[in-house]
Amino acid sequence: MKKIKIKIAQLGYIPFPISHKRITKWKSDLFDIDTTVDQYTFQMDSDIEFSGYSDHTLEKELPVQTNFDFLITITNVPLQDDFYARRLSHNRIVISLREVSDILRKENINFENYIIRNIYRYLFVYLMYGNRIPLMSEKTNFTHDDTRGCIFDFNSNKSELIYSLDKPHICPECKNKMNGKAHEKVPEYIVVKAEKEIKKIKKDVYIKLMDFVKQNPLLSIIITFLTGIFMSLLSSFLYDILKIYLLKF
Ligand SMILES: [Zn+2]
Known part of the structure; x- marks a missing residue:
């Protein structure tokens, strides 16, 4: 398989440091992340409660990318239906740190781990749906409601995101789903490679030591x-x- 080309962007101001380099320098045999992170400012006012942005408005805020397979945009505003990620047209995904940043900070988890975990999640979504990111309005079945520490956990309770941000895995049920019965088949070697790579999404050693002392x-x-x-x-x-x-x- 040809490596998937991914672009990262930031939409709006993020009031805490997030290392773009740590994300763009992530090594993978499955995808390449462009080294430049595009920065966009909001041109329109928020249009949903809690100063959030609907998919409709986000569609207009972000340009369509043609040189990349999909775009991951990091923001800090609330998203529609209180989701932490939304899928837009033209293979664009918006991931919000709103609320999530507090949860991650409390657990000493890097914000970058959250973005990288989601890159793998949407890489599989892209492959399962025939090299495209399906719209939110499409019926999809790539997540499960219970939290298993799997990259396909739905995480309606955002505080449970932490279970798939330190050495996450792909659960047996999700591996079965990739056999092509419900959507496009994902070659097994890609799953094996991804499983190996996502194990590297983990807390830093000194954080692990601090956790050990606390516990x-x-x-x-x-x-x-x-x-x-x-x-x-x-x-x-x-x-x-x-x-x-x-x-x-
Ligand atoms: Zn799963």
Whole structure:
């Protein structure tokens, strides 16, 4: 399969740092992300409650891309029906950080993991629906309502997004769906490759350490204490060795 070409854009101001580089530099055998992130400002006022934007207005805010297979646009405004992602015409997807950013911050999950997880999700949607992103009005069946830590979790409760943002997987039912019965068949090697790659969507090591300390405070104190004793014994042993060595000369 030829690598899928993906463009990333940002729509509107995002009041916290998000590393575009971390997203565009993501290495994949399945897709290439353009290194330039296009920035767009809102030209129209919000048209739904809580200063949100409907699909109808977003359609007009974003240009149609012709050089890429699909466009992922990051924004921070509420989207229609309180979804975190909306599919627009011409293979354009809008992903919002509204509410999600607080959930991720609380769990020490990178915002970029959220975007990359969704890139894999929409890569499969694109392949399953015949190299196109289906509109929201189309009947689709690529998600499941229960949360399984799978990239196809529906996540009506946004706080459950966290389960598919640290080493997510593709659940057996979703793998079965890709056999072509309901839509286009996705070659097995693509699923295998994607599964390998999405395992790299994970929390940073120091965050994992912080989580461990939070979950096991007593054990962490004991480990710190024993490490301190071990280090002091080791340094005194090394000092004695060095002293003996220096006295010889
Ligand atoms: Zn699944």
